[in-house]
Amino acid sequence: MFASMQKGGILIGLIGSLLWVSVLTQTGCASIVPPQGGPRDSIPPVLLKAVPGDSATRFSGKKIDFYFDEYIDVQDALTNVLVSPLPINPPSIDARLRDLSVRLKDSLLPNTTYTIDFGNSIKDFTEGNVAKNLRYIFSTGNFIDSLEIKGKVLLAESGKADSTLIVLLHTDAEDSAVAKKKPIYIAKLDRDGKFHFRNLPSRTFYLYALKDESGMRRYTEKSQLFAFADLPVETLKSKDSITLYAFAAAPAAPSYIPTETGKPKTETDKRLKFQTNLQNSQQDILEPLTFQFDNRITKLDSAGIKLFKDSTYTPIDSFRFSLDTTQKVLTFSTPWQEGTAYHLVLAKGAAEDSLGKQWTKTDTLNFTTKRKIDYGKIKIRLRGINISLLPVLQFIQGERVIKSVRLTGPLFEEELMTPGEYQLRILLDSNGNGKWDTGQFFEKRKQPERVLPIEKRISIKPNWSNEYEIESGIR
Numbered sequence: 001m002f003a004s005m006q007k008g009g010i011l012i013g014l015i016g017s018l019l020w021v022s023v024l025t026q027t028g029c030a031s032i033v034p035p036q037g038g039p040r041d042s043i044p045p046v047l048l049k050a051v052p053g054d055s056a057t058r059f060s061g062k063k064i065d066f067y068f069d070e071y072i073d074v075q076d077a078l079t080n081v082l083v084s085p086l087p088i089n090p091p092s093i094d095a096r097l098r099d100l101s102v103r104l105k106d107s108l109l110p111n112t113t114y115t116i117d118f119g120n121s122i123k124d125f126t127e128g129n130v131a132k133n134l135r136y137i138f139s140t141g142n143f144i145d146s147l148e149i150k151g152k153v154l155l156a157e158s159g160k161a162d163s164t165l166i167v168l169l170h171t172d173a174e175d176s177a178v179a180k181k182k183p184i185y186i187a188k189l190d191r192d193g194k195f196h197f198r199n200l201p202s203r204t205f206y207l208y209a210l211k212d213e214s215g216m217r218r219y220t221e222k223s224q225l226f227a228f229a230d231l232p233v234e235t236l237k238s239k240d241s242i243t244l245y246a247f248a249a250a251p252a253a254p255s256y257i258p259t260e261t262g263k264p265k266t267e268t269d270k271r272l273k274f275q276t277n278l279q280n281s282q283q284d285i286l287e288p289l290t291f292q293f294d295n296r297i298t299k300l301d302s303a304g305i306k307l308f309k310d311s312t313y314t315p316i317d318s319f320r321f322s323l324d325t326t327q328k329v330l331t332f333s334t335p336w337q338e339g340t341a342y343h344l345v346l347a348k349g350a351a352e353d354s355l356g357k358q359w360t361k362t363d364t365l366n367f368t369t370k371r372k373i374d375y376g377k378i379k380i381r382l383r384g385i386n387i388s389l390l391p392v393l394q395f396i397q398g399e400r401v402i403k404s405v406r407l408t409g410p411l412f413e414e415e416l417m418t419p420g421e422y423q424l425r426i427l428l429d430s431n432g433n434g435k436w437d438t439g440q441f442f443e444k445r446k447q448p449e450r451v452l453p454i455e456k457r458i459s460i461k462p463n464w465s466n467e468y469e470i471e472s473g474i475r
Helices: none
Strands: 018-024 027-033 047-051 063-068 072-074 082-084 092-096 099-103 113-117 122-124 135-139 147-155 166-170 185-188 194-200 204-210 226-228 242-246 289-292 297-300 305-309 320-323 329-333 341-346 351-353 363-369 376-383 391-397 400-406 411-417 420-428 451-460 465-471
Touching (some): 072 092, 082 185, 113 194, 185 194, 376 451
Parallel strands (some): 147 242, 376 465
Antiparallel strands (some): 018 027, 072 122, 113 135, 166 185, 166 204, 204 226, 297 351, 305 341, 376 411, 391 400, 391 420
């Protein structure tokens, strides 16, 4: 139905000019302030009439005209305006002054209720105020369908909403339909991830959501965010809100593939460079030391890498290091002692990358470890936690998981925690491996593991006992 919009009258007043006169040494000069305008128009366009009228039945035309109370502008109609059921060819939309015309290009299905949702496309010409919630309904049959499906879509890995996803309804039960066919109905998400299909017929639908960057409205790439309902949805029985959990079955392929061919041309190019995770030449005693290289390390001589401590250069026997699977990250591990000076000696030629770059001289990396007073103690009591769901408490900064802890009860305590602001999430770790696992639609129809965000943020201060009592949200 038309959104209820009424525009009140605007009082137009005449504001006189204010004249300031300043007299300086028998000479008068005047400065005139121009009249100020009235209040800014913040009222969106109001639809006065549609022809044929809204909720028309036995519709057989090709054109619908809309008349507004002021000049309008239509922006990005192809993206913003949704016609359901989805036509093969989108309608043409033409706006002139206060009028708007929609011309339907496809043949209409018999005994079918259609909706035209204008989204945020219609604005007033002068101020850009959006005519929100403007929907037009008509039926080619004798009545207007009134069934609905509603729910929300959340990102499984974070529990957050992503309003850029769209929700699809298919009538084909085959899983391949979501990859090969266009949907019958489409809905957009609001800022909270909610969707609402209205004016649906009595029918069984198959419900999906996806990120549609290509505009094809199909699930074609494993790197696409995608969600699916486990069961078909029957509109006659659909009463409760449905929640879908979106996931990417595989990471996106890199936009470019770096090459590692050729040899360096100059002496300077032969130096093997790296970045460390040291901060102000200090090592976190809770983490390993890491080197990040630009290219793969192809040669690593363990005899040429030694770790010592203190000014006496006492050798560290428990020192271990290894390359990751990419061969670009070198990790050094040992039980770090707090407030201690360390010396990492890197011998000439001990490491070489795929381009032939190497350490061209013996060098020493000097650093100290942080003290225990640089960390905070943390105690969190989680109310209503259900241990049978295998919950994992995640500490988040930005979108990065800083720490994950398997919960065995309502109380979590840690003597040493890096200070900072953290968001908390709870991973429902169904397979018990301690990390989030994605889903898979084709073949397995496996849902992703769910992550529940906790609204309350925590702040950990150094050299302080930080205590929190928080509602877990899972029972």
